[in-house]
Amino acid sequence: MRNTGRTAAPWVGGVTLALLAGVGLYLGAAHAVAVDAQARFDHLARTGRQQLDGAVHEYADVVRGLAALFQANGGTVSRLQFHRYVETLGVARHYPAIESINYAQYVDDGARDAFVAAVRADRGVAPAGYPDFAIRPAGHRPSYTVLSYLEPHLPEKFGVDLTGGAPAVAQTMDRARDSGRMAASGKPIVVEHPVRHPALGLRVPVYRIPAGGAAPRDVEGRRAAYAGSVGIGFSIPAFVQGALQDAMRGVDARLVALQLYAAADAAAADAGATGPLRVNGADAVLYDGAPPALAGADLLETVLPVRFDDNLWKARFVARRADLAGGFGRIVPWLAGAGGFGATLLVYALFLNLAWSRRTAVEQRRLLGLVLDNVDAYVYLKDRDRRYRYVNAKMAAACGRAAQDVVGRRDHDVMPPAQADALWALDRPVFELGEKRAVQNPFAGTDGVVRQLWSVKVPVRFDGDADGDVDAVLCVSTDVTELHALKARADAAGRAGNDFLSTMSHEIRTPMNSILGMAYLARKHADEPKQRDYLDKIHHAAQHLLGVLNRVLDRPWTEAGKVELERLDFTLDALAHDLAGQLGAQAAARGLVLEFDVAPELRRPLRGDPLRLEQVLLNLVGNAIRFSEQGTVHVRARVERTVGADLLVRFEVEDHGIGIAHDDLAQLFAPGHEADPAPPRRHGAGLGLVIGRQLVELLQGTVGATSTPGQGSTFWFTARLQPVPVAHAAAEPQPAGPGALDGIAILLVEDNAFNQLVARDLLEDAGAHVTVAGNGADALDRLAERPVDCVLMDVRMPVMDGLDATRRIRRDPALADLKVIAMTANAGPDDQARCLAAGMDEFLTKPAAPETLIATVARALGRNVRRPDNGGPRAADALLDVGVLSDAFGGQPDQMRKYAFLFLDAARDGMQEIERGLAAHEPARAAAVAHRLKSAARTVGALGFGDLCAELERQLEPGAPGQARTLAARLRGLLARLERHIHAELGARQQDHQA
Structure with a gap:
């Protein structure tokens, strides 16, 4: 077999080479024959036309x-x-x-x-x-x-x-x-x-x-x-x-046939002189010398003009290609390609496929045009010169013209200049950024009715180079006027509901804050085991009630997509420890074992939102414990795949409980659904899985479950997390505890006397010196009497609320660097945004766990403490990603400090220009500045600031000036926090100059 293989190999190579040579010879010979035939035909046709032209002029003379x-x-x-x-x-x-x-x-x-x-x-x-x-x-x-x-x-x-x-x-x-x-x-x-x-x-x-x-x-x-x-x-x-x-002398007259036509409209034929001259049905036949046998043959043909005065004749010369090639020309290609029949067949198949592909492309283009003309959307393609390259029928009708009257014209030629400029302001960023964008914009048609359009604008590059310049923008706009009106009504109803939830949150959380705080303090000083047992039960019951309350109050924000994710560094081992601390006692009480299994490649620092991740896991693990009577609850974490620089991590929670029927699995994560219709007293409020699904979607993952009734269930979800380089991982901080606030002077601003007592005891127990004020005006008086290191500011208070008091603090140069931490029972994202816009540095939701309260104050003042087990992530961590700043400037502290402060200078100037643009009703000017600040912020790692700039840029579209001003106010507050954070992290500017 080996010898046969060695012998066959040269033959295979020879046959292959012979086939290639045969194809080359065939194509070369066939091409030469075809070129010769074409040249011969062209010469005969031109000569014949010249003779006809000369003869008709002679007769005309x-x-x-x-x-x-x-x-x-x-x-x-x-x-x-x-x-x-x-x-x-x-x-x-x-x-x-x-x-x-x-x-x-x-x-x-x-x-x-x-x-x-x-x-x-x-x-x-x-x-x-x-x-x-x-x-x-x-x-x-x-x-x-x-x-x-x-x-x-x-x-x-x-x-x-x-x-x-x-x-x-x-x-x-x-x-x-x-x-x-x-x-x-x-x-x-x-x-x-x-x-x-x-x-x-x-x-x-x-x-x-x-x-x-x-x-x-x-x-x-x-x-x-x-x-x-x-x-x-x-x-x-x-x-x-x-x-x-004379023209055909020496040539068989049967080889080249002539058909002579009188042009129906010589002027129209002149108008098409830029293209090839063609015979149409309106032309009169003067002479037809083409025999019927020429029909359907492989023909060479051309139509040439014969003119005299204002008259035009069309001379159509026709010949068989084979007749002009001659006998020798017909034989040579076949002789040369006889040995390459197989390869020739492949070439033929290739060209046939190309022909079909082209026909298919033409048909698809025709069908696409038909579809776009009948789709209920405004579609256009516009180039950099603001010239329309394509419009569908609906867009042309909106301009009050036919489609052919719009194509080739500039936008301000087919619609009022103001409206054309407004649309161009939406198109221009696509050319500049090369990114797809979606906006909502008003559009007034020729009927004068203003419609709200949802427009998706896609960059188009004709050369197919993804990194090249954008040649045109493709816009597809759908009429959402009805939806816009419905949304406005829904938003009004939503705001009313949110206001109600905000009020309820404040009314419920305020006493809960006292219960948790007093239980914590009483438990610390209880000596008898029985008393401690009672206090532990009060504390756990209050924590459970707080969890149910949070899920109920968080649900509208989660469904509305207003929950903002944070990007913090954490480890899954620490997260597992937190879960065990919160749910371990509950599992042990039911005779269950809580087991965690984290893949080795995930035992490293990761970047994401640990609070939301923990919230989902708490719900799934809590359900597994609640529905299991015996055995082990397994919690696993594995890498499913990589997505760019991120890891898609799959989490599984497996139990051996009662299981779920197959028919209920599909609706398990639907709002208001419970697999078992038993009363909520046993199974819960039915909200956790819904909120969990929405949080998983925010984490860019999916959620699902498998189950066998009577044997148990496995709930799983995925989340995208970013690995943190080891060089950027911070050292493990010390936990918050007694002495964490030693030597710190704190002004506690709280109108509830009981909450004053609880918070004061907690802070003093951690070593702080606490002064109490009952409202914002009282706080300003206290600050004028004695300086403090930090202010814990309630938001809702009589006389003067916390927001107004914080604004006045920020306007006082002597208090500009004072840390102000919001403490409020209003837990919504909008509440947090208002606090940050007013100039507050941190945001704490009441009731806050004592460890969370102490850790937040300590970190705000620059003390290195760990986030408590059941606390929330620190908002300031999202201000500046030092890893991004380090990567951008090679890890050199001097360069990092220099460009961070240069960014602050640019941001302050940019904020002034944005505010001037909004005041002058020039949204395009403000949007351009926001776009410029967004790029600079992301370069130095101010990701939250950059995202808010991007949101402001999107909102600076026609129809939302009020929202744009709100975002600008938030941006101003965030800039003040960011400036203080950069000074704390990188040192004062004078140090930079000295370096």
Whole structure:
């Protein structure tokens, strides 16, 4: 077998080489033959056209000569003069196709009898005259154009009125009379003698010119001086054969056929002169020399113009490619490619596939146009010059024009300039950024009705280079006017509901804060085990009630998509420890084992939102414990796959509980659904899975479950997390506890006396010196008396609320760097945004766990403490991603500090320009600044600031100025926090200068 393989290999190589050589020889020979045939055909066609062109001009010159004869004699020539002039032409020798040379005299009806009598008596050529002469057809008409002179004399034509009973002929001759130019009969005339054949006529008008006068120059003058017309009639076959005789010399006349057409509209043909000349159905056939056998053959053809005066003929030359190639040319390619038949077949298949692909593409393009014209959307393609390259029927109708009237025009040519500029302001960012964007914008059609459109704008690059310049923007806009109105009503209802939830949150959380705080303090000082047991139960019951309350109050924000994720560094091992601390006792009480299994590759620092991740896991693990009577609850974490620089991590919670029926699995995560209709007293409120699904979607993952009734269930979800380089992972901080706030002076601003007592005891227990104020005005008085390190500020208070008090603190230069931490029972994202916009540094939701309260205050003041087990992530961590800043500037502290402060300078100036732009109602100006700040912020790692700039840029569209101003206020507050954070993290600017 090995020998056979060695022997076969050269043969395989030889056959392959022979096939390739055969294909090359075949293609080369076939190409040479085809080029030769085409060149030969083109030469014959051009030569034939030149001969036709020359011949028709020669024949036209005959007519012009006759006209000149008449003009030279004042418009009157005798029959004998006409006869002798024609004899001098040598028609039979020089113009063999001419069958008749004639003169048709124009006669008014009033001069009819005199004209007939004069002709009958004319003996200039015929000695006997013409006694039987009469005008035909008989009958009286306003005027006549009578064939009076004919050479040779044709009795059947003599006396024929050319315009009598032939309106088309009359119109043609009238146009010739009025223009003074030559006219050709549009359609050939069938002549029966000597054999049936087509003939054609050329005519030139003749005018009476007095001695010493000049030819008339206008229509009125030409009509008044019109005497008649001279013309010739010639056989088309004889004309063509005579003209082509020299061109086809040495060539079989059957090889190249000619079809001659009279153009229906020479002016229209001139308008299309930029493209190839074509024969259309309106053109009159003058001569058809193509045999029927040519139909369907592999043809070479071309259409060339033959012009004289204002007339145009189309000469279509046709030949078989094979006939022009010759016998030798037909044989050589096949001989050369005989050995390469297989490869030739493959090439043929390739080209056939390309042909089908092209046909399919054309059909798809036609279908696409049909679909876009019938889709209920406004579609257009616009280039950088603001010129429309395509519009569908709906967009064209909105502009009040047909689609063909819009394509090729600029936007301000087809709609009011203000509206065109507004649309361009939405299109321009797509060209500049090269990114797809979706916006909602108003649009006024020609009916004056303003519609709200949801527009998706996609960059288009014609060369297909993803990194190249954007050539055009494709916009698809749908009418969402109804949805906009419905959304406005829904938003109003939502705001009312949110206001209600905010009020309820404040009313419920305030006493809960006291319960948790007092239970914590009492438990610390309880000595008897029984008392501690009672207090532990109170504490756990309050924590459970707080969890249910949070899920109920968080649900509207989660469903509305207003929950903002944070990007913090954490480890899954620490997260597992937190879960065990919160749920371990509950599992042990039910006789269950809680087991965690984290993959080795995930035992490293990760970046994401640990609070939301923990919230989902708490719900799933809590459900597993609640529905299990025995066994182990397994919690696993594995890497499912990588997504760019991120990891898609799959979490599983497996239990051996009661299980879930298969029919209930599909609706398990639907709002308001519970697999078991048992009362909530046993199974819960039915909200956790819904909120969990929505949080998983925010974490860019999916959620699902599998279950077998009676054997248990496995709930799983995925989340995208970013690995943190080891060089950027921070050292593990110390936990918050007694002494964490040693030496710190805190002003506690709280209107609830009981909450004052609890918070004061907690803070003093951690080592802080606490001063209490009952409202914002009281707080300002306390700050004027004695400086403090930090202010814990309630938001809702009488006399002066916390927001107003914080704004006044920020306006005082002496208090500009003072840390202000919001403490409020209003837990919504909007509440947090208002606090940050007012200038607060941190945001704490009441009731807060004692460890969370202490850790938040300590970290705000720069003390390195760990986030408590059941606390929330620190908001300041999202202000500046030092890892991004380090990567951008090579980890060099001097460069990092320098560009961070340069960014702050640019951001302060940019904020002023944004506020000036909004005040001057110039949203485009403010959007441009927001776009510029967004890029700078992301470069230095101020990701939250950059995201808020991007949101402001999106909102600076027509129709949302109020929201844009709100975002600008949030941006101003965030900038103040970011500036203080950068000073704390990187040092003062003076240090940078000294370095």
